[in-house]
Amino acid sequence: MPLLETAVVASDWLKQEAENYRSRDTAIIASGSGKLKSGQVLGKLTASGKYVPSAATGSDGSQTAVAVLVFPVDATSADQKAVIVAREATASHNGLTWGSTINDAAKRAAAIGQLKAAGILVREGA
Incomplete structure (x- = not known):
């Protein structure tokens, strides 16, 4: 019997997030991003x-981590509305999902620093 993947x-x-959902914003996830889980670390396209x-890179x-996805979305073939955490929050590193090129400790540390600059504190083991 196969193991079920836990959502x-x-x-x-x-x-932790600011009261009255002040930490959250609505956003558009760009088409082609695929199926994203809650906790996906996001960058914002300049254009x-x-x-x-x-x-x-x-x-x-x-290349700049600025937000985290709150609810899963499927943006495989179309833009999707989403809820993101963009400020005043604390996240556990264990539940975050990193982009495929953020694949080692140094790159994760850089992205964690970028999230901190956006007001999202990422804690190890929290």
Whole structure:
């Protein structure tokens, strides 16, 4: 019998946010981003203002981690509305999902620093 993959929910990674959902914004996830889980670290495309999974390098805005996806979305073939955490929050690193090119400790540390600059504190083991 195959093991079932457990869905990631916001409480897996979002440990504190500002009252009255001040930490959250609505956003558009760009078509082609794929199926994204809650906890996906996002970058914001400079040209369109849409969000995509954050990347380790680039020059289109995706290289800067600025937000985290609250609820899963499927943006495989169309733009999707989404709820993101964009400020005044504390997240556990264990529940976050990183872009495919953020694949080592140094790149994760850089993205964590970028999230901190946006007001999202990522804690180890929290």
